[in-house]
Amino acid sequence: MLRRLIPQEYDFFESFDRAAAQAVTAARLLLKLTENFADADPIARELNEVEHACDDVAHRTIEQLNKSFITPLDREDIHVMILRIDDIVDLTNAAANRMAYFGIQRPTQHAINLAKQIVRGSEKLAEAVHGMRSAKQYEQVMRDCITVHEVENAADDILHTALAELFAKEKNAIEVIKWKDIYETMEKVTDRLEDVANVLQGVIVKMS
């Protein structure tokens, strides 16, 4: 990487790290919420704040991008990366909010399992994002990205099991609507994790 040779006004990798760390924090809060539903409201509020903080990071990154003459990656890639990480945090927050406004009293084991996959995926993604700083770590980044793809597959399997059980057992249609939505939103968080892994892999593909 040329990164060390060039002067830089702003550390974009630092922005990525911060946003990815926020995705991890959001994921852990979602898991906490699904495991301790009695405390749903304060946890949901905390998650909301993480989302706003991530919006700020994204916003500032794009502003800096407009002021920087030299960037360590293609400008478009920096732009897409920060937007896509922000998407993860947005959807993690949406999943938590849904449990709150659907008036869910007690989450299911499937929801907990999905939250665990989201935590695992976001942790691996944060490592992958951190590895972008150095070409020496590209192979490790690629392996981390593959783990993120595996997380998405695992979440997909949990979703299928959860929905099959839901349609087999739950006779109250409104409960079906709520849980189908919660499971699908949680599974979509892993799609957004995969999107960032794809952007990361694309950047490496271009630079290697």
Place this chain on the structure above:
Amino acid sequence: MLRRLIPQEYDFFESFDRAAAQAVTAARLLLKLTENFADADPIARELNEVEHACDDVAHRTIEQLNKSFITPLDREDIHVMILRIDDIVDLTNAAANRMAYFGIQRPTQHAINLAKQIVRGSEKLAEAVHGMRSAKQYEQVMRDCITVHEVENAADDILHTALAELFAKEKNAIEVIKWKDIYETMEKVTDRLEDVANVLQGVIVKMS
């Protein structure tokens, strides 16, 4: 911008302006429909025609792109811009169609509020799109894009309130399905507005 210095066979900015104006027209028709549901059918038909007209603009733009040697923006950016504006009009039309084929008799205040945000967002986006013609207006374009992001946040808040109320009050599951879908589709229109704002910001990021 180099635009004035180079010969051009086709005015791509004019295409963007026309497509963005169609998004504004579509948004206003959606608002009109949610406010005057007695006239739903003729308004929905008018919106359908706007959608077809926007398809034509997109189609012709891509055709011209293949014939043009010199373009004012990167060819890929022109392609993505016109596709993403077309997506807004498609989804605005889909939201209106849903109200029609769900047999909705009377829209709710939440639907009207969402439609108002869609109008506001599409108007700001049309201004931002127009501003792309000149580097002098880039700062204003960036501000307009931020407004589009705010519209998406506002629509998200309306969606949450609307769904919380829907699940708290409506006991008929089929009504829940219909309204959940309508609210979510309308909120997704603001996501599509934000997508174009992101493309716009990305283009400016690249050129500045």
Place this chain on the structure above:
Amino acid sequence: MLRRLIPQEYDFFESFDRAAAQAVTAARLLLKLTENFADADPIARELNEVEHACDDVAHRTIEQLNKSFITPLDREDIHVMILRIDDIVDLTNAAANRMAYFGIQRPTQHAINLAKQIVRGSEKLAEAVHGMRSAKQYEQVMRDCITVHEVENAADDILHTALAELFAKEKNAIEVIKWKDIYETMEKVTDRLEDVANVLQGVIVKMS
């Protein structure tokens, strides 16, 4: 195209052809499933295997991309192409799985009609993908892509008719949830077909 003049370690066009052929196979299995629901389980299993095989093709393509110094298209375009074709196969498989885990006994004529559009769209897309190899075929590729857009429009119309009928006739809310989801997932497959057509058109736009 410069393709014949340059040395190549790996035939990326061959990868695209294989993935696109897998999308066709998946579409035909989905149609077979909707027409012969008594054999749903073995057909769904076969479709699952096609999905895994397509994952492998995508995976290997990205690996090769990292090892190749010279590529016939921009590296990013190869990356996006293979990911987007894989998305088609994923969603075709998801549509079939839904019918299985929703415990659907007998598909409707609307589902069969949607499956037929998916077959038609994926066949045309496979032809378009194959045509990318040679600039002489670009006009034909563009025509094939337009057919894919028409397929998406046709699927949209079928979806609207199917949903209007569903909401008018079906009084069991859980059946409404299931069928709405199946129809919408099938229609989304045609959106993914259109996504690849857009990538293809974008690549041609850039190269011509």
